[in-house]
Amino acid sequence: MSAPVIAQKSPYAVEVEAGKSYWWCACGKSASQPFCDGSHKGTEFSPIEYQADKDGTVYFCGCKHSKNGVQCDGSHSKL
Ligand code: FES
Ligand code: FES
Numbered sequence: 001m002s003a004p005v006i007a008q009k010s011p012y013a014v015e016v017e018a019g020k021s022y023w024w025c026a027c028g029k030s031a032s033q034p035f036c037d038g039s040h041k042g043t044e045f046s047p048i049e050y051q052a053d054k055d056g057t058v059y060f061c062g063c064k065h066s067k068n069g070v071q072c073d074g075s076h077s078k079l
Helices: none
Strands: 012-016 021-024 048-051 056-060
Touching: 021 056
Parallel strands: none
Antiparallel strands: 012 056, 021 048
16 A cells, blocks of 8 residues: 655644534545545545534544544654
8 A cells, every 4th residue: 555645744623514524535635635626536545434423623634644544643743
């Protein structure tokens, strides 16, 4: 598996709405970070769904190296 592109070495804070689905970009190539815009086409990556169960702020991983799925786990500080 090749490494994803590092979109930025910090998370994206996004206000999410309960009941909505969000498609996090796993490849790092999307122009509309932190979400997928289809740019992963031709790579081995595909977006990962995040379903919000409540309204609030979610810190989506921007470096694409989090071990905590779509959410930042601090791994960006070691890149
Ligand atoms: Fe990155 Fe779709 S553009 S996963
Ligand atoms: Fe990826 Fe923090 S932005 S782990």
